Amino acid sequence: MRKRRYDAHWAFLPVTLLACWAGIPAPTLTESPNTTPPNIVYIYMDDLGVEETAPYGHPIFKTPNLSRMTAEGLKFTQHYAGTSVCAPSRCALMTGMHTGHCEVRGNIQMNPHGQMPISPETVTVAERLKEAGYETALFGKWGLGIEGTTGEPTRQGFDTYYGYLDQVLAHNNFPAYLIRNGRREDLGNKVVWEPKTALFKGLGSFTPEPKVYSNDLFTKEGLQFIARPHKKPFYLYLSYTLPHNNGEAPKDQRFQAPTLAPYDNEPPGGPAWTPLEKNYAATIARMDDYVGQIMDALKKQGLATNTLVLFSSDNGSTEDIPERFAKSNRLRGMKRSPYEGGIRAPLIAWWPGKVKPGVSYLPSAQWDFLATACDLAGVKLAKPTDGLSMVPTLLSQGQQAQHDHLYWEFHEQGGWQAIRQGNLKLIHKVKTDQYELYDLSRDPAEQTNRIEQEPETAIRLKNLMASARTPSAHFNFGRNQ
Secondary structure, three states: OOOOOOOOOOOOOHHHHHHHHOOOOOOOOOOOOOOOOOEEEEEEEEOOOOOOOHHHOOOOOOOHHHHHHHHHOEEEOOEEOOOOOHHHHHHHHHHOOOOOOOOOOOOOEOOOOOEOOOOOOOOOHHHHHHHOOOEEEEEEEOOOOOOOOOOOHHHOOOOEEEEEOOOOHHHOOOOOEEEEOOEEEEOOOOOEEOOOOOOOOOOOEEOOOOOOOHHHHHHHHHHHHHHOOOOOOEEEEEEEEEEOOOOOOOHHHOOOOOOOOOOOOOOOOOOOOOHHHHHHHHHHHHHHHHHHHHHHHHHHOOOHHHEEEEEEEOOOOOOOOOHHHHOOOOOOOOOOOOOHHHHEOOEEEEOOOOOOOEEEOOOEEHHHHHHHHHHHHOOOOOOOOOOOOOHHHHHOOOOOOOOOOEEEEEOOOOOEEEEEEOOEEEEEEOOOOEEEEEEOOOOOOOOOOOOOOOHHHHHHHHHHHHHOOOOOOOOOOOOOO
16 A cells, blocks of 8 residues: 655654644754665664663673674663553654654554554655665564554565564464465464463464574574665664563463573572573573674675664563562663663664764654654655654764653553653653652662652643643543543
8 A cells, every 4th residue: 555655854853842743844854964875774672671781781691792782883871662562662663753642552452463553644664764765674573563454564664574463473482473474484383372362362372392483583584684685775674572571381481592502501600590590591692692693794795884783672671580680770660661661772873984982871762763764864754753863973973953851651550651851750650640750860760759849840741741642542541532
């Protein structure tokens, strides 16, 4: 299905977001400083907490390739996911809209199965890059519409895809099958299907005798895509399912890795880790290996100097992460949480010769990706966006626009909203109508609620929070319009 081609060349600075939504013209982006548009590789992890890798301070996990990527690239310390759960974060990443404006704001399960599909009118980063002449490919998890729906990746700008379209199927890293451009491909894994429920539609599963590992296949597809001749720039979206748990498996099998390396005998000379702990740690190690393979392949093909690689994750750590690995976390909260541990995400940018090594403290979010990609490709933004191009920071060129505020919402467990302006962050727990106020500059772990000490600040942020979202037919915290 063809979508309308947009020709307006707009970027929407945060101080003018409300005006933009009212239809008032906004300032324009500066043209991309690159004469040759770069390739873009976005590596997206699933439930990888911001503190779960060596570059972000984890004391146990060995992630040498991410450490190399960080040493050669730019690490962002104030980057955020779209929210603290899968589908809406992915919608924010793909569409450049935060979860108060984007179409998919929660993990709604649809009939016959799968999550709520994005509509034909939704404009994705893949569509904009394809219109700019890019080849586009997705290997991994999607979660924004199954085959045959309007959200299928090939109807949303991707030339090709291979992986999981339904997030429930993606819980099992040794699945019975994957989908390639609308067709099932059996993998030979013999899975145990869970009983059919209204939520998971009988598609939850686990694999007692695992053989074929989906994430190895995604890496293989990505490497083959990189190695083949390219007459045009490309956008490669590698959306892994690591280290997401498998909630349908027995508790001691909720994390499964093909091998336990390099943690087979961990810790040397001490009490042995449990099999679950070894599997979780091995999953992190395998994830890191994939990153190294992608970087090495780009160098081997002579593409590294014209390819931007971004590494991030969709939300905070899974609630099933073994305590041994979570106890060193400094940030409060995990997946589904409004606190920094739930929504803060890693972001490492690698582009040899273009991105200077260092650390950026720029507050940014995954809804900035569309504006950034469009800026690099030299194409115009399609419609109002909550994102800002990060090109000035990435390339150390020009003036970096700053967000006036960042906004998130979540529609499970009673619902919550959160807004950050400067270092101040307001959280609203919708079901109980309770508010919390934190100063992240003095209290990054969000331990001291200042809602009573700073009533005027609280009122100002409450008003800003109320104006930051638009109504949704599907996501209104259980309230009627």
